Amino acid sequence: EAGVTQFPSHSVIEKGQTVTLRCDPISGHDNLYWYRRVMGKEIKFLLHFVKESKQDESGMPNNRFLAERTGGTYSTLKVQPAELEDSGVYFCASSGDTRNEAFFGQGTRLTVV
């Protein structure tokens, strides 16, 4: 069974550009989470989807970040326009039930220059 996959694995963009990260959860998992780790700091929660609905988006830093999960399958996280402080590793995780373990993808390393 395929795990959580994220694309791209690395992205380097200039300040002001747009970047879209993609996450494919484990098939059948209704819960999908986005997290990010900024250099030297802990991994922090961004938002939580249950199927296509945003259950909790309290961790989204500002309106430059837009997450979608059309059809309740894969999810995208768009950053527009990107700023230098957006650099970090963005992780996606999925779980079949909110009480169960969340399985993480390998992360997307975003570098804004």
Added chain:
Amino acid sequence: KNQVEQSPQSLIILEGKNCTLQCNYTVSPFSNLRWYKQDTGRGPVSLTIMTFSENTKSNGRYTATLDADTKQSSLHITASQLSDSASYICVVSSMTGGGNKLTFGTGTQLKVEL
């Protein structure tokens, strides 16, 4: 404010030696505590999960302890191997109306050397 603090920040040990990593948390309400191992370039992978009523849980050479009264956990690694070199992250789960919320520690970077 929900927080998870880990110590030490980094650790270097010789292959074959044991080590213990610490985790203190202030997350409430508490649901469970997991230790994750994160290899470079990979996502975190769960090693152990402990609920409120569990004191000790083992997974091979990894043994986790939990003291829910003092809100402390430890991860003990026995007979370390080079492949144990990784970041070890303590994650506390809190069930709220919005679902399962995870609070991450900053991690302990472990390096095992010959």
